Amino acid sequence: MAATTDRLQRLIADEIGECCEEDVERRLDELDALAERASTDRRDRDRRTMAALGSETRHRIARLLATADGALCVCELQPLVDVSESAVSHALSDLVDAGLVSRDRRGKWRYYESTSRAERVLAALDATRER
Template identity: 45%
Template sequence: MRTTVCCTPGEPALEREEAERMAARLKAVAEPSRLRMLSMLAAADGEICVCDLADAIEVSQPTASHHAKVLVSAGLVEREQRGKWAFYRVVPGALDELGALLRVPATAVVE
Protein backbone atom coordinates (compact mmCIF):
# COMPACT_ATOMS: atom_id res chain seq x y z
CA MET A 1 0.00 0.00 0.00
CA ARG A 2 1.30 3.42 -0.96
CA THR A 3 0.82 6.53 1.14
CA THR A 4 0.29 9.77 -0.72
CA VAL A 5 1.50 12.96 0.87
CA CYS A 6 -0.70 15.92 0.08
CA CYS A 7 1.82 18.54 1.08
CA THR A 8 5.26 18.87 2.55
CA PRO A 9 5.35 20.51 5.97
CA GLY A 10 7.54 23.58 6.05
CA GLU A 11 10.07 24.56 8.64
CA PRO A 12 8.74 26.44 11.65
CA ALA A 13 8.99 30.19 11.10
CA LEU A 14 10.34 30.65 14.62
CA GLU A 15 12.84 28.62 16.57
CA ARG A 16 11.61 27.40 19.96
CA GLU A 17 13.52 30.02 21.98
CA GLU A 18 12.30 32.88 19.79
CA ALA A 19 8.72 31.58 19.96
CA GLU A 20 8.90 31.45 23.77
CA ARG A 21 10.28 35.00 23.94
CA MET A 22 7.62 36.35 21.61
CA ALA A 23 4.86 34.45 23.47
CA ALA A 24 5.97 36.14 26.71
CA ARG A 25 5.74 39.52 24.98
CA LEU A 26 2.28 38.78 23.61
CA LYS A 27 1.14 37.58 27.03
CA ALA A 28 2.43 40.80 28.59
CA VAL A 29 0.46 43.02 26.19
CA ALA A 30 -2.69 40.88 26.40
CA GLU A 31 -3.74 42.83 29.52
CA PRO A 32 -5.52 46.13 28.70
CA SER A 33 -3.70 48.32 31.25
CA ARG A 34 -0.31 47.08 30.08
CA LEU A 35 -1.28 47.58 26.45
CA ARG A 36 -2.32 51.16 27.25
CA MET A 37 0.95 51.78 29.09
CA LEU A 38 2.96 50.38 26.20
CA SER A 39 1.09 52.53 23.69
CA MET A 40 1.78 55.63 25.80
CA LEU A 41 5.46 54.77 26.06
CA ALA A 42 5.66 54.09 22.32
CA ALA A 43 4.08 57.46 21.55
CA ALA A 44 6.30 59.33 24.02
CA ASP A 45 9.41 61.10 22.91
CA GLY A 46 11.63 59.51 25.53
CA GLU A 47 10.52 58.20 28.88
CA ILE A 48 7.59 58.50 31.28
CA CYS A 49 7.56 58.45 35.08
CA VAL A 50 5.53 55.67 36.69
CA CYS A 51 3.45 58.31 38.50
CA ASP A 52 2.32 59.73 35.14
CA LEU A 53 1.58 56.25 33.79
CA ALA A 54 -0.54 55.48 36.87
CA ASP A 55 -2.53 58.69 36.47
CA ALA A 56 -3.07 58.14 32.75
CA ILE A 57 -4.43 54.61 33.09
CA GLU A 58 -6.29 55.42 36.32
CA VAL A 59 -4.63 52.89 38.63
CA SER A 60 -2.63 53.22 41.83
CA GLN A 61 1.13 53.72 41.58
CA PRO A 62 1.85 50.20 42.97
CA THR A 63 -0.46 48.69 40.34
CA ALA A 64 1.22 50.70 37.58
CA SER A 65 4.62 49.56 38.88
CA HIS A 66 3.46 45.94 38.75
CA HIS A 67 2.26 46.29 35.16
CA ALA A 68 5.50 48.04 34.19
CA LYS A 69 7.52 45.24 35.81
CA VAL A 70 5.73 42.69 33.61
CA LEU A 71 6.57 44.76 30.51
CA VAL A 72 10.21 44.97 31.64
CA SER A 73 10.35 41.20 32.21
CA ALA A 74 8.96 40.64 28.72
CA GLY A 75 11.75 42.76 27.25
CA LEU A 76 9.43 45.46 25.94
CA VAL A 77 10.40 48.37 28.19
CA GLU A 78 13.43 49.49 30.20
CA ARG A 79 13.39 50.97 33.69
CA GLU A 80 15.63 53.62 35.21
CA GLN A 81 15.42 54.52 38.89
CA ARG A 82 15.91 58.16 39.86
CA GLY A 83 15.48 58.78 43.54
CA LYS A 84 12.13 57.38 44.54
CA TRP A 85 10.67 57.45 41.02
CA ALA A 86 11.05 54.96 38.20
CA PHE A 87 11.09 56.07 34.58
CA TYR A 88 10.21 53.75 31.69
CA ARG A 89 10.92 53.77 27.97
CA VAL A 90 10.40 51.30 25.12
CA VAL A 91 13.33 49.01 24.35
CA PRO A 92 14.65 50.03 20.92
CA GLY A 93 13.48 47.54 18.29
CA ALA A 94 11.18 45.55 20.62
CA LEU A 95 7.98 46.82 19.03
CA ASP A 96 9.39 46.32 15.53
CA GLU A 97 10.02 42.64 16.35
CA LEU A 98 6.52 42.26 17.73
CA GLY A 99 5.04 43.99 14.68
CA ALA A 100 7.01 41.81 12.29
CA LEU A 101 5.67 38.70 13.99
CA LEU A 102 2.08 39.89 13.57
CA ARG A 103 2.36 40.82 9.89
CA VAL A 104 0.82 38.26 7.58
CA PRO A 105 2.48 37.91 4.17
CA ALA A 106 0.18 38.87 1.30
CA THR A 107 0.58 35.36 -0.19
CA ALA A 108 -0.98 33.87 2.98
CA VAL A 109 -4.22 35.83 2.64
CA VAL A 110 -7.07 33.76 1.23
CA GLU A 111 -9.75 35.66 -0.63
Protein backbone atom coordinates in the same frame (compact mmCIF):
# COMPACT_ATOMS: atom_id res chain seq x y z
CA MET B 1 2.65 7.82 14.75
CA ALA B 2 1.23 5.44 12.15
CA ALA B 3 -1.96 7.50 11.85
CA THR B 4 0.13 10.64 11.45
CA THR B 5 2.25 9.15 8.68
CA ASP B 6 -0.83 7.60 7.03
CA ARG B 7 -2.43 11.03 6.75
CA LEU B 8 0.85 12.56 5.63
CA GLN B 9 1.20 9.85 2.98
CA ARG B 10 -2.33 10.63 1.70
CA LEU B 11 -1.51 14.35 1.60
CA ILE B 12 1.70 13.80 -0.35
CA ALA B 13 -0.10 11.45 -2.75
CA ASP B 14 -2.75 14.12 -3.34
CA GLU B 15 -0.03 16.71 -3.99
CA ILE B 16 2.27 14.74 -6.29
CA GLY B 17 0.06 11.92 -7.56
CA GLU B 18 1.67 9.02 -5.70
CA CYS B 19 3.68 8.52 -2.55
CA CYS B 20 6.30 6.10 -1.34
CA GLU B 21 8.11 5.63 1.97
CA GLU B 22 10.99 7.86 0.83
CA ASP B 23 8.53 10.70 0.07
CA VAL B 24 7.17 10.49 3.60
CA GLU B 25 10.67 10.41 5.11
CA ARG B 26 11.73 13.40 3.01
CA ARG B 27 8.68 15.39 4.13
CA LEU B 28 9.28 14.43 7.77
CA ASP B 29 12.89 15.65 7.43
CA GLU B 30 11.61 18.94 5.97
CA LEU B 31 9.16 19.29 8.87
CA ASP B 32 11.93 18.57 11.39
CA ALA B 33 14.04 21.32 9.78
CA LEU B 34 11.06 23.68 10.03
CA ALA B 35 10.67 22.89 13.74
CA GLU B 36 14.38 23.56 14.23
CA ARG B 37 14.13 26.98 12.54
CA ALA B 38 11.18 27.90 14.79
CA SER B 39 13.32 27.45 17.89
CA THR B 40 11.76 27.15 21.34
CA ASP B 41 13.81 30.05 22.70
CA ARG B 42 12.22 32.48 20.27
CA ARG B 43 8.73 31.08 20.75
CA ASP B 44 8.94 31.44 24.53
CA ARG B 45 10.02 35.07 24.28
CA ASP B 46 7.38 35.77 21.64
CA ARG B 47 4.66 34.29 23.86
CA ARG B 48 5.82 36.42 26.80
CA THR B 49 5.74 39.49 24.59
CA MET B 50 2.25 38.82 23.31
CA ALA B 51 0.97 37.85 26.76
CA ALA B 52 2.33 41.12 28.15
CA LEU B 53 0.24 43.03 25.62
CA GLY B 54 -2.84 40.93 26.46
CA SER B 55 -3.85 43.08 29.41
CA GLU B 56 -5.63 46.35 28.72
CA THR B 57 -3.47 48.16 31.29
CA ARG B 58 -0.17 46.78 29.97
CA HIS B 59 -1.19 47.43 26.38
CA ARG B 60 -2.17 51.01 27.20
CA ILE B 61 1.11 51.62 29.04
CA ALA B 62 3.13 50.14 26.17
CA ARG B 63 1.31 52.43 23.72
CA LEU B 64 1.81 55.47 25.94
CA LEU B 65 5.53 54.81 26.33
CA ALA B 66 5.96 54.13 22.61
CA THR B 67 4.28 57.45 21.87
CA ALA B 68 6.04 59.49 24.58
CA ASP B 69 8.99 61.73 23.80
CA GLY B 70 11.12 60.09 26.46
CA ALA B 71 10.91 58.14 29.67
CA LEU B 72 8.01 58.47 32.11
CA CYS B 73 7.72 57.78 35.83
CA VAL B 74 5.00 55.60 37.39
CA CYS B 75 3.47 58.73 38.90
CA GLU B 76 3.10 60.17 35.38
CA LEU B 77 1.59 57.00 33.93
CA GLN B 78 -0.87 56.29 36.75
CA PRO B 79 -3.32 59.14 35.97
CA LEU B 80 -3.30 58.17 32.28
CA VAL B 81 -4.38 54.56 32.81
CA ASP B 82 -6.71 55.14 35.77
CA VAL B 83 -5.55 52.20 37.90
CA SER B 84 -3.67 52.16 41.18
CA GLU B 85 0.02 53.03 41.30
CA SER B 86 0.80 49.48 42.42
CA ALA B 87 -1.12 48.10 39.42
CA VAL B 88 0.91 50.36 37.13
CA SER B 89 4.15 49.19 38.79
CA HIS B 90 3.16 45.56 38.38
CA ALA B 91 2.21 46.09 34.74
CA LEU B 92 5.53 47.83 34.10
CA SER B 93 7.41 44.95 35.70
CA ASP B 94 5.68 42.51 33.33
CA LEU B 95 6.49 44.75 30.36
CA VAL B 96 10.16 44.94 31.42
CA ASP B 97 10.29 41.14 31.78
CA ALA B 98 8.84 40.81 28.27
CA GLY B 99 11.49 43.14 26.82
CA LEU B 100 8.97 45.80 25.83
CA VAL B 101 10.00 48.44 28.35
CA SER B 102 13.33 49.47 29.84
CA ARG B 103 13.75 50.78 33.38
CA ASP B 104 16.18 53.42 34.59
CA ARG B 105 16.73 54.58 38.18
CA ARG B 106 17.45 58.28 38.58
CA GLY B 107 17.97 59.02 42.24
CA LYS B 108 14.89 57.80 44.05
CA TRP B 109 12.75 57.76 40.91
CA ARG B 110 12.36 55.02 38.31
CA TYR B 111 11.70 55.96 34.73
CA TYR B 112 10.34 53.68 32.03
CA GLU B 113 10.79 53.87 28.31
CA SER B 114 9.60 51.85 25.36
CA THR B 115 12.11 49.52 23.73
CA SER B 116 12.60 49.28 19.98
CA ARG B 117 11.03 45.79 20.19
CA ALA B 118 7.83 47.27 21.61
CA GLU B 119 7.77 49.97 18.98
CA ARG B 120 8.23 47.44 16.18
CA VAL B 121 5.56 45.08 17.58
CA LEU B 122 3.06 47.91 18.00
CA ALA B 123 3.88 49.26 14.52
CA ALA B 124 3.31 45.79 13.06
CA LEU B 125 -0.05 45.56 14.81
CA ASP B 126 -0.99 49.01 13.48
CA ALA B 127 0.12 48.14 9.95
CA THR B 128 -1.86 44.91 9.84
CA ARG B 129 -5.05 46.19 11.44
CA GLU B 130 -8.04 45.99 9.14
CA ARG B 131 -9.47 49.35 8.30
